[in-house]
Amino acid sequence: MIFIKLLSPLGGDFPVYFEAVAALFQKINPYERLLSMPGPYNYPPSSFLFLWWLELFPLNTASVIWNILSVLSYITAIWILFKLITPKTNKILFTAATFAFTIPFFPEKFNIGNGQINNFILLFCVLGLLLYRQNRKVLSAILLAFAIGIKIVPAAYIFYFFLVKDYKQVLRILFCVAIVIVASFILVPREFQELYYTKVFFNAFPIEGKAVYYNQSLLGLFARAFHTEIFARISFYLTGLILILVTYLKSRGINDLRKLSAVTSLMLLLHPLSWQHFFVFSIIPLLFLSISIKKNKEGLKQFILIIVSYVLIAVDIKRPDLIYREFSFILSHQFFGVLMLWIVALWGQRSMRVIGIIWVIGVIMEYILILLCRGNICL
């Protein structure tokens, strides 16, 4: 029960942030190498605009403060999501959601247990979306830009503003991102930044290390499924392109909450290194879709799909090494959970049909790949 250990130092990722900040203030380049992780610090230089305060405390104290703030951020984010859906938040629903997305929800437990940063990014993102809804677009852009500055992935929400055709907001966010990058030079010297943008940034793209169970993205699925790197990479880029195109085309007939759900799901699916703790973002489509579906027979089918998605995202396989290679798709359970959410967001009542189509195509492709491998053409 990780939530009762908040007052003690936790996790393997918080020391990375702490050491990176400490190194920075000692004028050591964190992008060369850190002791607390195998390789350099891999967040952008603008992340120090958020992390700098860690330097004010010793490690253990900073860790406890971090844990408490992280949990509070997460609960606040859930509350804000409710605000986005309805003007008046139902307290019982809010309590139930807070429970469902904490105690049994592995991505959040992983976040807290590892001292990860995702709860803060989630808060900045949903706050930015709420401010946008309230027509405070500049503030919204600033917050989203700040989130992008910490971890580039929330830049996916720029796609959302394309879908709602608010191109001015896109420009505002890009402008704010530029400001955030420029501001980061106050803390991070040019030489340090050069190393990040020329080397560290590109570490996300090679396929080495992407097949680990923790990587629940599309790339993780293909890296585990295919024998050859080139085929996994081609399949990833091709499928990613198709997913983006389909999202763009199908989003025309759906409301804003579904658009946000689709974009959030897409972000989780296509990020090359979607580690399980990053799937806290799945609470956005899970909440939006479950509360907004109609109370009828078709709505019930969608609700069942959402429940199934929740289960697939919430669980964790303790011994992934025990899964046979022929069943390696089981290791991508969170991927499939979010894929279902993406389908429900875009297709609504027709979700079952789409899932059926994907299932049939998936089974046929798997069979053909098995036959090819029998003929010594293992892709």
Add this chain to the structure above:
Amino acid sequence: MPRKYLLIVLLGVSILINFAGALTPELGFDALWYHLTIPKLYLMWERIAFIPGGLLYYSAMPRLGEFLFIGVLKVFGEFGDIGAHLISLGAGIGTAFIIYKLARKLGLSVFYSQLSVLIFYITPLVGWLSGSAYIDLIRTFFETLSFYFLISGNLILAGVSLGLAISTKTLAIGSLGIFLAIITFTDLKKKASYKEAFLDVFLDGIKFLFPAILISAPWFIFSYLETGYPFYPIGAGILGTAEKFMIRNPIADFWRLFMGSNDPISPIYLAIVPLAGLGIKGLKGGGRIIFGYIILSFLIWFITPRTDWGRFILPYLPVWAIGVGFTISSLKDKVLKYLMVLSVLIIAIVNLGYRGLAIRRTVPYLTGKECRTEYLCKNLDFKTAVFVDCDGWFYRNIKPTDLVLVSGFHNLYYIDFPFVHESWYRGEKYNYILSNIRETGGERKVKGILVYKNDFTGALLYKVSP
């Protein structure tokens, strides 16, 4: 091209490919071990008997298929294995025909009935079995025929057919339970009260069971008289762990059956499962029986020893294929329906391609560029303790009056000289010992001299000192 002709063309191509495969010499392990060897020995000895020792314990089991092979071995002589292949091929085509008639009887249209045939027939599993001397297609033919008679209401002929299936392979006994369950279910549905139905169930059960038992019982009586076990070797303590009845993971096994089996079947059976849950239009009479059969047969397969995967589910696949055809035709969602039909066609073409590539090694033999012996010696795996006279030495040097004691070889079908195997040796006077270098690890210490050695086949021949 009208779609029905497309299906017929695909079936025709498949039959042609399978026919080509049937014209080639036997390579299958079990066929060379006992399916062909036992009838060959019966012809050699001019008698039918249980063959004691540890090698041919299957000679105590039901052997209707092997008895049919006696006839073709006699007629075709050296090419007896081709004759056996043609029996398997015929059984496969016969099964396909019965599937079509059964599907039509159950109310499927011509197109979906043909589709059901396609699903069953165009698979690598049916393909290679059609060109082998295994007896699984013969069993499948009789089981499918039995189900056809059951649906037609002819319980006596259903019992006869299932009796013949059990006479081909002991595992068909499991189908007795399936058929009795179906008869019970059908009779209960017809009558208003259980009391009235009970008499019908009893009488119909007798009509079905009596011929089935009458026809299959002699094999088990024979086995009991020879070995003391009616279902020998089951219960005799000589089977390995893989050959025992066990409970495993049903979902994992179901997936593996259609995706991970050594002999690919078709993924359509897997693909259709969730779609069936999406909604199909009303299951009436025949449809309910089909799905009841599918569930019961899966349970029977599930507890069957996992010495093989695809072959043991094969006898049930004809009805499964009709179930798939039924489900596809009944899908409410038109898009999914068309997708499934397209998938069946794609898989059929993929399987045809796979089968076509698999038999390309037979082309030199079929075109006369390779002789029979060359083909065998090129394609057999001699690590499986099979004997073939690759260089013709035995043909030139062993006389009909000689007797060779064979040791260390398991698959004896291609032995064409007088021999006795060490497992059933009872003191006969032999003048040669044939040994397998892969079993002994080198030359043996025998009272004789080494007269022949072949590192490729592993054969060592010693002439025994008088």
